[in-house]
Amino acid sequence: MSPLPLAALSGPFAVSLNAYLYLAAVLFAVGFFGVLLRKNTLVIYMCLELMLVASTVALVAFSRYNGVLDGNVFVFFILTVAAAEVAVGLAIIVALFRRRQTVQVEELNALKN
Amino acid sequence: MSDLLFHLFALLSVACALGVVFNKNAVASALCFLLSLVGVAGLFVLLDAFLLAVLLVLVYAGAVVALFLFIIMLLDMQGGDRKRFTKATLLSSTVAAGLLVTGLVSFASHGLVETADPATVKVVGSSLRAYAEQLFTVYLLPVQIVGFLLLIAMLGVIVLSKKFEGLEDVK
Numbered sequence: 053m054s055p056l057p058l059a060a061l062s063g064p065f066a067v068s069l070n071a072y073l074y075l076a077a078v079l080f081a082v083g084f085f086g087v088l089l090r091k092n093t094l095v096i097y098m099c100l101e102l103m104l105v106a107s108t109v110a111l112v113a114f115s116r117y118n119g120v121l122d123g124n125v126f127v128f129f130i131l132t133v134a135a136a137e138v139a140v141g142l143a144i145i146v147a148l149f150r151r152r153q154t155v156q157v158e159e160l161n162a163l164k165n
Numbered sequence: 166m167s168d169l170l171f172h173l174f175a176l177l178s179v180a181c182a183l184g185v186v187f188n189k190n191a192v193a194s195a196l197c198f199l200l201s202l203v204g205v206a207g208l209f210v211l212l213d214a215f216l217l218a219v220l221l222v223l224v225y226a227g228a229v230v231a232l233f234l235f236i237i238m239l240l241d242m243q244g245g246d247r248k249r250f251t252k253a254t255l256l257s258s259t260v261a262a263g264l265l266v267t268g269l270v271s272f273a274s275h276g277l278v279e280t281a282d283p284a285t286v287k288v289v290g291s292s293l294r295a296y297a298e299q300l301f302t303v304y305l306l307p308v309q310i311v312g313f314l315l316l317i318a319m320l321g322v323i324v325l326s327k328k329f330e331g332l333e334d335v336k
Contacts, residue, residue, distance in 0.1 A: 067171045070273055072208070075175045077269035079182055079205075081262045086186035088258035089250050094191055094237060098198050101229065102182055105205050105221075112290075116212040119286040124214050125299050131217075131224050132311045136318035138229045142236050143325040149240050150328075 072113035079106035093145055093155040097138075104134055171211055178204030195233045202226045213291045 083106060086099030108127045115123025149155050181204060184197030202225045209218035289295050300308055 067168055067211070071171065071175075072212075073273040074270060075179070075208075077266060077273060078179055080269070081266040082179065082182040082186060084265055085258050085262035086182075088261055089186060089254055091250065092191060094233065094240075095185070095194050098185055098194060098233060101225075102185060102198065102201065105202065105225070108217075108221075109205060109208060112209055112212050112214050112217060115290060116214065116288075117286060119289060121289045121295055121299055124217060124290045125296065125304055127214075127217055128220070128296070128300070129304075129307060129311055131220055133314065135224050135228060136315050138232060139322050140318050140325070142232055143322040146236060146239065147325050155240060 069113055069117040073110055076106050076110035076113070079103075079109065082106075091157050093148070093157060093160075096157070097141055097145070101134065101138065104130065167211060170207070174204045174207035174211065176204075177201070178208070191237045192234065195230055195237060198233070199226050199230045202230070213288045215291055216293060216296055217290075 080103050083099045083102035086102065087096050090096050090099065108130055111123040111127050111130075115121065115127075145155060148160070152160065154160070178201045181197045181201035185194045185201065188194040188197060202221060206218040206221045206226075209215075209221060
């Protein structure tokens, strides 16, 4: 199994696992922040996807630093499920918009009280 | 070199993630999301997961962001002069996200066992062959299930986007 030429790019590894974990934590928190902050359902949904991507960074980093493939395969499945999830979620948002003519969460209060 | 690239891609992904959150225009948010994904794909390349980097760009940047842009265009909601958020939401979500960061960082810095130097760890994620071996032996059942999931999701989307007569609004 010869290494790919791109592998030369990585070179000597100076970045620690913790750096990747901190980055994943920050990305996840930014997504979480957006979910809490924004009122447009589509932007909230994008921030949810951001949180999912942040978790994949942590998985790939764990996998690389432990020399196993399981994390990478798991990310593979996450990508597949995310694609299905986005399709269904956006269809729901479109159906919601057809009914209520809005996608702003403060106006979607049919379950209130 | 790798250090510099890590910081570059990390900065790109986090800055563009903040762009997703704070952009007034939903289309600009979606494009920021795209750039953020490019940053994450660069990180995957640094972690020797070339297949996942390509898949991330293909599936997320290609399909998902395009789908988001289509829906934004379809629903045509530019928001007008509506306020994006109130001060109270800004304060409370900042506190919540700050607590989350503190928790995750303290978890990562206290609870970790020291891993080996990655230069000595064998790179297993860089070849397509390794993935194929795993996917068609150990993970064969999950692959089948995910295939069915995609089929069911496709059928669900078709059903959801159909117009049903006689269903009244729940105002």
